[in-house]
Amino acid sequence: MKILVIMPTFNEAGNINNAVTRLFEHNKDVDLLIVDDSSPDGTGQLADQLAKTNKKISVLHRAGKEGLGAAYIAGFRWAFERGYDYLVEMDADGSHRPEDLPKLIAVCSNFDLVIGSRYVRGGKTMNWPFYRQWLSRGGNIYARMMLGSKLNDMTAGFRVFSAEFLKKFDLDSINARGYSFQIEMAYRTIRSGGRAAEVPITFVEREIGVSKMSTNIVAEALLLMTKFGLRRIFLRK
Secondary structure (H helix, E strand, O other), rough: EEEEEEEOOOOOOOOOHHHHHHHHHHOOEEEEEEEEEEOOHHHHHHHHHHHHHHOEEEEEEEEOOHHHHHHHHHHHHHHHOOOOEEEEEEEOOOEHHHHHHHHHHHHHHHEEEEEEEEEOHHHHHOOHHHHHHHHHHHHHHHHHHHHOOOOOOOOOEEEEEEHHHHHHHHHHOHHHHHHHHHHHHHHHHHOOOOOEEEEEOEOOOOOOOOOOOOOOHHHHHHHHHHHHHHHHHHEEE
């Protein structure tokens, strides 16, 4: 079973070394693709140095900052060309604990999507300010209501996809390019009959650097959920 961890980066120079070191400490049998959006802080160059010391690391450099979703789609296509079986989405800022990944991998062969969930029994968040907890909880409640989903954590960014299942998607038709990409991919998985599971994880707020969350990202997610929800309710699509 060939597993690729896809780790998008933009200005993560303070985190990338520790993230990569910890990943391989807890996961010996995975490969890593770092997708860097021309980070001005030199993250891409640091990633290249890491790749020179470990043949399990590859780096994909992109021309500019095109968004989280676009980075993952580029990573998916890279993985398809190289015959990977399962693709892991994982942040580079330390918020997704590498020691939780084996739990997701342990069940991935039975599902098309496995989500590392903060909101199932055993899952939790650490060091998050109240407004972020409120925003995340509220967003997931709204997502379930609008999209008719039973998933507890549709906004989660720590997940494992079956590559065979992803190949059925028209990746060019994905609307979201930012953080709402996670919502759209979960929704499309369920709507297309995919099998999804949630595994409890501990989400830890980053200690170094600045969160990429912004008003524009929140607005994009709300608009996307509303659009899909209205289409589901009135057009049955």
